Amino acid sequence: MVSEIFTHKNTSPKSCANDGLLTGRRVVIQPNMSARGWLCDAGSPALEGFVALEDATAVARMRDAGAELVGSSRMSELGFGLAGDTANRILSGGEADIALVTDTMGEARVAAAGSGVFGFKPSFGMVSRFGLVGLVPSMECYGILGKKLEDIIDILSVIAGKDKDDPSMPDETSPDFAAARKPLKMPCTAGVLKECFDLLRDRERKAFGTGLARLEEAGLTIREVNFSEFDLFRTVHHIVASVEASSSAGKYDGVRYGHRSFSGKNWNEMYLNSRGESFGSQIKTFLFQGAYFQFENYPAFENACRTRRRLVRNVADLFERVDLLLFPTRRLEHDPEGAATINHIYDAFLLTLPANVTGQPSLHIPSLALHSGADIGVQLVGLRLDDPRLLSIGMKLSSTAQGGTSHEI
Amino acid sequence: MKYEAVIGLEIHVQINSATKLFCDCPNRPGDEPNRNTCPICLWLPGALPHLSQEALEKAALACLALNCTIQPESAFDQKVYYYPDLPKGFQLSQHHKPLAKNGWVDIVGDDGRIKRLRIHHIHMEEDVAKLVHEMEGKTPISLVDFNRAGAPLIEIVSEADMRSPHEAMEYVKTLRSQLRHTGSAECSLEHGTLRVDANISLRPRGTDEFNTKVEVKNMNSIRNVGDAIAYEIIRQTNCLEKGEPIVLHTRLWDPEKRVTSPMRSKFSGPCVPDPSVPRIVVGKDWLKEMQSRLPEMPGQKTERFLREYGLTPEEASNMSFERDLSEFFEAVVKQGLPPPKVAGWMTTHLVPALRDRNQTVRETLLTPVRFARLLSMLEKDIINAHAGKEVLLQLLSSKETPEEIVEKGRFRQVSDATELEAVIDRIIAEHPSDVEDFRKGNMKVMGFLMGLAMKASQGKANPKLLKEILTKRLD
Numbered sequence: 001m002v003s004e005i006f007t008h009k010n011t012s013p014k015s016c017a018n019d020g021l022l023t024g025r026r027v028v029i030q031p032n033m034s035a036r037g038w039l040c041d042a043g044s045p046a047l048e049g050f051v052a053l054e055d056a057t058a059v060a061r062m063r064d065a066g067a068e069l070v071g072s073s074r075m076s077e078l079g080f081g082l083a084g085d086t087a088n089r090i091l092s093g094g095e096a097d098i099a100l101v102t103d104t105m106g107e108a109r110v111a112a113a114g115s116g117v118f119g120f121k122p123s124f125g126m127v128s129r130f131g132l133v134g135l136v137p138s139m140e141c142y143g144i145l146g147k148k149l150e151d152i153i154d155i156l157s158v159i160a161g162k163d164k165d166d167p168s169m170p171d172e173t174s175p176d177f178a179a180a181r182k183p184l185k186m187p188c189t190a191g192v193l194k195e196c197f198d199l200l201r202d203r204e205r206k207a208f209g210t211g212l213a214r215l216e217e218a219g220l221t222i223r224e225v226n227f228s229e230f231d232l233f234r235t236v237h238h239i240v241a242s243v244e245a246s247s248s249a250g251k252y253d254g255v256r257y258g259h260r261s262f263s264g265k266n267w268n269e270m271y272l273n274s275r276g277e278s279f280g281s282q283i284k285t286f287l288f289q290g291a292y293f294q295f296e297n298y299p300a301f302e303n304a305c306r307t308r309r310r311l312v313r314n315v316a317d318l319f320e321r322v323d324l325l326l327f328p329t330r331r332l333e334h335d336p337e338g339a340a341t342i343n344h345i346y347d348a349f350l351l352t353l354p355a356n357v358t359g360q361p362s363l364h365i366p367s368l369a370l371h372s373g374a375d376i377g378v379q380l381v382g383l384r385l386d387d388p389r390l391l392s393i394g395m396k397l398s399s400t401a402q403g404g405t406s407h408e409i
Numbered sequence: 410m411k412y413e414a415v416i417g418l419e420i421h422v423q424i425n426s427a428t429k430l431f432c433d434c435p436n437r438p439g440d441e442p443n444r445n446t447c448p449i450c451l452w453l454p455g456a457l458p459h460l461s462q463e464a465l466e467k468a469a470l471a472c473l474a475l476n477c478t479i480q481p482e483s484a485f486d487q488k489v490y491y492y493p494d495l496p497k498g499f500q501l502s503q504h505h506k507p508l509a510k511n512g513w514v515d516i517v518g519d520d521g522r523i524k525r526l527r528i529h530h531i532h533m534e535e536d537v538a539k540l541v542h543e544m545e546g547k548t549p550i551s552l553v554d555f556n557r558a559g560a561p562l563i564e565i566v567s568e569a570d571m572r573s574p575h576e577a578m579e580y581v582k583t584l585r586s587q588l589r590h591t592g593s594a595e596c597s598l599e600h601g602t603l604r605v606d607a608n609i610s611l612r613p614r615g616t617d618e619f620n621t622k623v624e625v626k627n628m629n630s631i632r633n634v635g636d637a638i639a640y641e642i643i644r645q646t647n648c649l650e651k652g653e654p655i656v657l658h659t660r661l662w663d664p665e666k667r668v669t670s671p672m673r674s675k676f677s678g679p680c681v682p683d684p685s686v687p688r689i690v691v692g693k694d695w696l697k698e699m700q701s702r703l704p705e706m707p708g709q710k711t712e713r714f715l716r717e718y719g720l721t722p723e724e725a726s727n728m729s730f731e732r733d734l735s736e737f738f739e740a741v742v743k744q745g746l747p748p749p750k751v752a753g754w755m756t757t758h759l760v761p762a763l764r765d766r767n768q769t770v771r772e773t774l775l776t777p778v779r780f781a782r783l784l785s786m787l788e789k790d791i792i793n794a795h796a797g798k799e800v801l802l803q804l805l806s807s808k809e810t811p812e813e814i815v816e817k818g819r820f821r822q823v824s825d826a827t828e829l830e831a832v833i834d835r836i837i838a839e840h841p842s843d844v845e846d847f848r849k850g851n852m853k854v855m856g857f858l859m860g861l862a863m864k865a866s867q868g869k870a871n872p873k874l875l876k877e878i879l880t881k882r883l884d
Contacts, residue, residue: 034455047454054448056455129685133454138684167459168685247487247681250498251452255553267493267551294489294679301681 005086005093006071007031008038013068020066021154027062028087028096031072032079033142034131035059042133043075043084046252046278048259056131057166058100058142058159065158070096077283078135078249081345082107082336088115091145098155099145104136105237105345106329106352108143109364110336113329113377116366118398120144120152120391121352123384124359125170127156128163135248136241137168139356149398153180153391160387172385180388183396189221190380191322195230196351201333204376208328211369211378215326218400222326225318232307233354234346239293239304240357245283246290252278285342312358319383324393327351329364329377352379361387363394412611412649414642415619416577417569420584421562422594423536423602424467430535430561431458431501431686438539438557450559452496458686464561465533465689467593468508469699471563472531474587474706477512479696483532484688489678493553494538502534504680508563508689514587515708516579519572526580527568536560563594569608569619574635574642581605581631586707590732598630605634609641611649624659625669637662641669710735718748727756734760737770740777746784754784758798762805773805780804783811795868796820824871826878832865833878847883855879 003009008031017023029035032042034052041047055063063069074086079102087099088111101108103121112119121143134140142159146152161174192212200208212222254260254274261273279287293301318325328351330336336348346353355362362381369378380397382390429436432449449456469479484506487499507530518524538558542551565584571577585596585603596603610622625641628634640662645655660669705713710729714720720728728738734755741751759780763770783804787797792815803814815821823829836858837844847854858879863870 032454040454042454050454052455053453130457131455165459166457167687168457243681244684247489247499250489250491251454251496253491253493253498255493256451256453256496271491271493294681298679305682 005074005089007041007043007074008035009071010038010069013070017064017066020064021158022062023066024068025066025098025151025154026068026070026096027098027100027155028070028073028090029059029100030075030079030087030102032075032102032133033059033072033100034133035069035072038072040133041258042078042135044077044252044278044280044283045259046078046249046254046275047133047257048278050257052131054131057128057163059131061159062155067098067155067158073099073101075101076107077280078245079104079107079133079140080135080245080283080286081105081339081349082111083282083339085111085337087111087145088117091115091117091147097146097148098151100155101143101145102132102134102140103143103352103356104140104241105349105356107336107349108145109352109362109377109379110330110349111143112145112364112366113375114336115145116375117145117147118149118152118366118394119329119364120156121355121362122156122160123361123387124356125168126160126175126361126385126387128159128161128166128169130163130165136244136356137248138244139237139241139359149391149395150181153177153395156180156387156391170385175385175388177388177391180391181395182392183399184389184392185396187219187221188323188393189223189321190215190324190326191223191225191318192326193227193230194224195227196327197224199350200328203371203374204328204332207332207369207371207374207376208378210371211328211376212326214368215378215397218397220397223322225322225325227314227318229311229314230354232311233357234350236304236308236311237353237357238289238342238346239301240308242286242290243293243301244290246287246294249279249283249287254278282342282345289342308357311354315354315358315360316383323382324390325381327354327362327379327381328369329379332374332376355379355381358384360384361390363390365394365398368398411614412642412646413614414572414638415569415610415612415622416571416573416638417608417622418565418567418571418577418580419606419608420565420567420581421604421606422471422565422588422596424464424471424561424563425592425594425602426461426464426467426561428461428463429559430461430464430533431559434559436560438536438560440556442541442552442554442556444556446555446558450496451555458501460686460689461561466699466702467591468531468533468561468563469691470591470702471588471593472509472512473699473703474591474593475512475514475528475531475565475584477509477528477531479509479691479699480506482506482688482690483508485533485683485686486680487683488534488680492537493551494540494558496538496555496558499678499681500535500537501683501686502564502680503532505682506688507532514580514583516576516583518579519575524570524576526570526576529566529568531563531565534562534564536562569610574638577607577638578631578635581634583707586730590704590706592704592732598628598633601629607634607638607641609638609645610655611642611645621655621657623655623657625662626659626672627662627664629664633662633664636667637669640667644669704732707735714748718742718752720748720752724749724752724756727760728752733770737777737780741781741784744778744781744785746781746788750784750788754780754797754801758801762802766805768805774808775801775804779811786811786815790822790824790871790873791815792820793822793869793872795863796822820869822871823866823869824874826874829862829866829870829875829878830882832862832870833875833882836861836865837882844883855883858883 034056040052109119157177264270334348339345486504489499512528539554608622610620661672714725
């Protein structure tokens, strides 16, 4: 069944696992996450009609834990940005409790910020990417949106951990998520990047300031830290992600599946026409940019990779002094869904993409950073592969700062 | 000639692991088209590659056999180009961080002396699919067979140390022999499990510059490798003499017309580090394990055979070139037969017979014990060499024992002097003029009469005894 907000609607979502951790929890996924027999076109005509042959590891694990998979939302083409994404509409319409949205530059957290729910991007390597029709392999992962933080923790505890089908995952054993469910004891020190704070507009600064004040009241010690290379996150993300996207999308040639143009005289024309007709203008531009660095300016790509490693090291150094970093989640003047150019997309995800560059976990908490009705959100960024600790801090801060015993908003 | 050739070879070798490089599909490209495929080697959306440990181990063994140093860390890159035989839009290959570096093989060079040829590096990569061009009615169609897509390959990149077609051929032969010893690869140029690309440039003799090179592909035998390089040297010499510049390009060897001709240059794309295949980090224990699996190499074997078995250098080298044959040789020697005799019989009779039948010794019914029993019948003068050769041919495909074959085929040697004397007397009587010639001093007649006598005995006469009697009678 297809609708304006669903690319696939599951008519029998009940799982046979009656006593699983996720029993009764309704989850909506995206059509770039393989669910056997469901359309899996990643929002692109390049995969026109492609139906998943087997479940992605994350999907299979949710099913086994009793989750009700209600269907697939609509998504942006190949998961780049949020244009046309309907996950938050499905959540606010009450048709699901939890939504999975791939987070390549902050999509899950920014979508959550736009609809007043929690949004979480796990550490890179925490969740198997097997069955995820990805675009930027070194940065993307399953993002989780939910009204309750407990739901996010439960989903993560089910889908996280080693998978033989994804050899790129680190060897560390799966973390203990039981710890995440207990609010962490304070004191805790959080850093705010001066360079990030400086670029906020007045209204954004006020909203973020409100959030910081509430967190301080909740027992968090906040200190300003310097990170002069902040603007490099965006540049590095743009170059590396576009190059990886260009490689990843190379497989969409119309030979084995997806849209095939019949207007060409030979395979080369078939290839060019199929791709030309398949991709939308925005993703096409992004792929072109990646191809530019691959074919015409490889040294710039190598430089970006080196810079990325340096950024990872320098952020790790900051964690010698703080337990977590705080960022606003979204920019008020940049619309992530309506962004018309690649640059506008990057403007809208400027504050979330650093965690994708470094592979760190990042939790968006809603309803803290408010100013005259606008919620720009607060993101907590923790150490890579230490997701339970970050979630535990999140539990404590959200419950205290939002001033209630319930974590529901 | 005033020019000297500078030759480097890039050799692709298919590793014979049970599965493909990044999935569990059978590594059998020749099966029914598209039978051996899965979401990983078809690179369907959502697939992730996982590196075959067996392919990695076999590749490492091949590197060690060519005296390379396995690198502590190696990694895969995406070689980006677009072609329908490439399901990913890139080929996974080790461009920036190859598996092994700095190897060498020793050959006998043009001057007859041992020459060491250096190997720059060896890297792993996946093979591409096979394109089949057919007609559907009047419409030409192209079909893709993905059986070969993802098959494991190593590419062996030599330094430009070779100076002649002969050296290039010797390099390929030596390298092939060493690789086959490891059991990691079939290495057949005919079957395409070993593919040679040659880079050739010329320079004035006595200089050490490296000039623009031309790549030559599509040589399906070692002889063709030599011929294609020889052709290319002449072609480039003619160009230079005419004052035409040498242009960097690729040429295709035509084995029918025996010429090279330019081919449309393949677009060579960039190599981007692959984010999904984990890098290969080699530990000390693993490396030790690989080294312990490396069998004795042909060169070491030759030296040992010289030392232990008293073979001539040529015999020792013949007996150590192929692993199957060298193991067969040693097993026969263990049965108590003199090594030079075993080597001699294997080289002059067994190897040519195998070549005629296009079989390896393992594929025949001949075992070391059966061969040893045949040789000991020869040793004991029960049969002669002529009959021995017949018996050997039968042993290759018959289940009967050597003794049974000798009895049945009546191959037993005639060592009865009276019987042989009668034969010789008859021949002498039938050829009076030849006997006259001999007595006048024409020694060649001896051989002629021997031949007639041997023929008269249906090849079964004991040649020593026959000669003794003939000499006595002619005196």
